[in-house]
Amino acid sequence: MSVINFESTNCKNCYACVRACPVQSIKIKDEQAIIMEERCIACGLCLKACPKNVKKVETELEKVKSYLNKGEKVAISLAPTCFGVFDVSAQKICGALKKLGCFYVEETAVGALAVTNAYQKIQEEMEETCCITSCCASVNLLIEKHFPKLIPLLIPVLTPLMVHARLLKQKYGHETKVVFIGPCLAKKIEGEEDEFIDAVLTIEELIQWISEEHLDFDQVESMNLDATEQSQRTYPIVGGMSSCFTKRKKNIEIVPVDGIEDCIKVLEGIERREFENCFFEMSACHHSCIGGPAIGDKEVNIFKRKMRIKKYRELNDPNQIPASQTYPLHVNVGRIFKNKYAPILQPSEKEIEQILNHIGKYSSADELNCGSCGYKTCRQKAIAVYNHMAEPSMCLPYMKHKAETYSHVIFDVTPSIILVVNHELTIVDMNPAAQRFFDITKDQAIELPISVFLEEEPFLEVMESKQDLVGLRLTLNNNQTTVIESIIRIEHQEVMLCILHDLTEEIRHEEHLQRLKINAIDMAQQVINKQMIVAQEIASLLGETTAETKVTLTRLKELIQENEV
Structure with a gap:
């Protein structure tokens, strides 16, 4: 399931998401960033890094609303991070969720107790080896997709959410829809793969839901959570899981690791056999779960969140009975991880x-x-x-x-003459053609006023009107040179580009062609005149010859007639 991606938009060549991705799971195609699902660990760093905020997160909010609209019972598994984000009591949050239509609201910490017990037993039995906690969905994906050789070291235990989902189904019936609310995007993948989890919402989506329904916490009735487990509330802070251990093995070093970069460094070190007798408590997010990627735009300061979690951990509500005392934990917490290496x-x-x-x-x-x-x-x-x-x-x-x-x-x-002029009407650059035309070097011309070379008025007109000037015909060098002047504004650089096209040679060439045409016409007229004279002379000669012939033939005719008589 592809839970995160980017909206269809050009990425403006920033590549911030590519830099942010710790596992190279983003490809760029036709200037569009695309998340490669087979490599993605859903850490959300790319979404945080995107300056255009074009994130696209698969939401199941409408699915949850449809459950409620159909009258189906919805049980909420509420991550402890929520109590660090909202500046209200847990009872207010519970009241808001029930106001939205949810039937049951419990802390995910209820499921964490079984996980803690399993982890504690493992660290007590460890012998000269290393192991890695499997609470963090992103870390699990990181190992499955990028460090498959370390899968045997990944503790084969369900996450607190998975355990809690099973408990909720047992307690309220398998037809009950289990919905998790937390700060994590990777939980959406976990929820898609686990049949006991019906939907996963982020805290950001919860805030959106509350806003859409115009709920005001001040107007919401406080309600006790349906189940809680005070001892497990420190899970979302660094080292919070191992702090729940009631006893530790002395020769085992428990090492909390937070932040995906540090997790990767440790995993690389484990592959190189740099560690032994280490129990690594890993979280992909910096500051662990309270630094999750899906908390929302109006994030509470990370240290404020941590203080609230610790305060909530110490809060002992006499009206809330620990879940471990209200229903037994009949769950098989074993899990099998898969090699997803791509x-x-x-x-x-x-x-x-x-x-x-x-x-x-x-x-x-x-x-x-x-x-x-x-x-x-x-x-x-x-x-x-x-x-x-x-x-x-x-x-x-x-x-x-x-x-x-x-x-x-x-x-x-380019043969065109180009000058770059600033708003003070001084030269800031010129091309070689301009240097040859004005017979000056660029170094000599820089910072000279444009009036040394051209009239200022067209430049002032362009500055005042903010309209480019194109195709102005000018004569320079005492009318010896003709040019076409265009002045183009480059507003973001606060300069004007003056382009002169020298027409002098073209005009001379046209004048030369015109003279040739006139000469050709004169020569043709002379030939015509001569031909007319010759024709007239020929006609005159032909006329005289014809008359003489006529006279001769007539005389010959008369002589013949006389002889016949």
């Missing part, structure tokens, strides 16, 4: 080199390892590209260099 393909050195070359890294000196792509090293990023988890364009230094290279080439080789 390895990343390892490319060859040649393949890594090819990928690095593609993003302009041809030597170790080119590998900046800046982390802007979200990966700690360029080689890690190359491996991610090979596994289709990252895109080459995620390398920001390379893309910046590429963009600058292209822009500088265009700026340097």
Whole structure:
């Protein structure tokens, strides 16, 4: 089940989620961050890191509401962290939940007692080995998906929620819907996999639910929890589980570990056999469960939460009888963990080199390892590209260099004259074409007023109107040069880009062509005139010859006629 992901949106090239993910479970495709379910441990760090807050968490709030609308009985397993988030009594929270329609409300700590007893027995029987607690759903996923060799060291015991869910089904009937409320996203995966858990809500979703129903704690009736277990209320703070032990084995070191980074370091150390006789109490969240990822936007200060939990732990309500005295704990707490390892393909050195070359890294000196792509090293990023988890364009230094290279080439080789002018109307940059045109070096031109080269009025007009000026025809150098001037505002940099297109040669070329055309016309007219004269002379000669012929032939005719007579 994919419980978390990101809304469909461009990620703006920040890669904050990739940097935050401790197990490389996020891939970038078409600039969109996508969580890879087969690697995700649902720690929620990526959602906290996202600056756009485009998180998408699978919610079961509507499912819970549908249970209530159908008249089904809902039993709430309430995580102790809730009592650190809300600044009201447990009785008020219980009253609010029953006002929302829930039939039963119990502390998850009720199930924690059986877990504590199982853990205590294990640490008492330990011999020169290490073991890892299995209370934290994220840690369990971390080991199953990324450290499968350590599964034998993961204590095969159900989580407090799993135990409590079974107890609730036994107590209120299997048709009762068991709903957990806590600060954890990984519990949603746990709830999906465990048949005894019908739905999982986060504290954030509970706050949303209370808001939607316009509930005011001041107007809510205080009600006792249906079951509680005072001795187990410290579970959500660092070392809180082991503090519930009534006795400890002297040669066993109980080591609380909080925060996913430290958990990973310890697990790596265990793989290297750096520890022995250690009982590791692990929690993926920094500060343990009270630092969970799904507490809501209006989070109470972490230390304030811790103080409230400790105060609640010490609170002894004479009206509340411990659950261990009200119903027996008939639950098999055993559990089997699975190998869910999803390895990343390892490319060859040649393949890594090819990928690095593609993003302009041809030597170790080119590998900046800046982390802007979200990966700690360029080689890690190359491996991610090979596994289709990252895109080459995620390398920001390379893309910046590429963009600058292209822009500088265009700026340097374009025949157009380009000047960059600030709002004080002084030169801040000019390209080589401008230097040749004005016969000045860039160093000499920098900080000179634009009036040295061009009229100020068009620039002032652009600044006042905030409208670009395009296609203004000017003559410069005592009317010897004609240019087309365009002034473009670059507002976010507070400069104006002046582009001059020199038309002088084009005009000269057009004038030359015009002269050639006129000369050609004159020459054609001369040829025509000469042809007309020749034609007239030919016609005159033909006329005289024809007349003489006529006279001769007529005379010949007359002579013939005379001879016949």
